[in-house]
Amino acid sequence: MPLHVPPAPAPALRSVLTALRSPTAVRGSRTPAAVRTAHGTLRPELPLPVHEMARVRPADDGPRTRLTGWRFLLRDTGSAADGRSVGAAEAMLTADGWAFAYFCEGPYVTSTERALRQAESLSTDYQPRLLSVPELYMLTLWLHHDIGADAAEGTPEPSDVLIPLAPAPPGIAAHQPHRLDALLPLLTRRLVTAPLLRTSV
Template sequence: MPLLVPPAPPPALVSVLAALSSPSAVLEARTPALRAAEGPLTPEHPLPVHVFEPAAVPGGLPQARLTGWRFHIRSGELVAAAGETVLTPDGWVFSRFSEGPFLTSTERALRQADLLPTAYQPHLLSVPGLYMLALWLHSDPRADAATAQPDPLDLLVPLAPAPPGITSHRVHRLVDLASVLSVRLVPPPLAGSPA
């Protein structure tokens, strides 16, 4: 069933379009594929980016905090880079261009999710403490992307590279993987202190 991609805030898209039309922004980007791209560059697949926050109580659902929007920048048939925006007190602004393994892994996970029998709303879920990014498939495909929160029916697809012990591109129930992530994010006790 097709994914229902939420619309990005118009100022976020405008900020990426402005960066793409700025020769200095593209030339200064640390993305060789973007600098070498020929022809028009088009932002597509806007995905809200959220940061994973472990559940406040054991066994509870984690929280997700919207931090930005990521657009895939297409040059012909190739996805050359991602254009990222962040929310500031003045609104949505362009942050940076990026490329790397998470970009191709996101494309793969989107294709994988598009084959699922149920419609989902795709988001990116960042777990900075584990250097992990996952495609979060929200079970309410018509939810407001800015305020969406994890639901027991949601799915997570870890992107490659995934942390040790977590298989990338395997579809997980959010509640199952979130409990593993929450445990891993708890710092170990200091040596010599009571556990």
């Protein structure tokens, strides 16, 4: 079934496009090599809202999440490109509105593409999102069953599907789709005992 990719907020997209047009941002020392050495124009595609799962407490009724940003996969339009994403760009919400956050590369970029292809082969329509579980160093493709929902709102529901991206935490198979109600008990047990971290995936 086709995925119903939600539109990103226009200011979030503009912040990424502005960064891509900025030599300082694209050629910066902290910019991934694949982004710095792109053969053609970098085009942001497949915007995905990034939600972060809060630490789960035994008394909670279910997972609590909050929107932390929008991630765009970056395609290199150059003739030497193979059609795959060379990296990603993320916009974050600040007190002054949406702002470019950073470029990134690595296994989560290719794993996101693979998970999206997996999701397209499923028999149900979904709205794709990313769900970060910082305490477990875990990122998943979150397939929300309500395709018309506001992508910035909501929490995972029992019938939603999570596809852990690689690398996944020990004991959790990457690219194995799980209904939330099947995977959540495992995540809850681990989150209750996990060290408190303040970093995000």
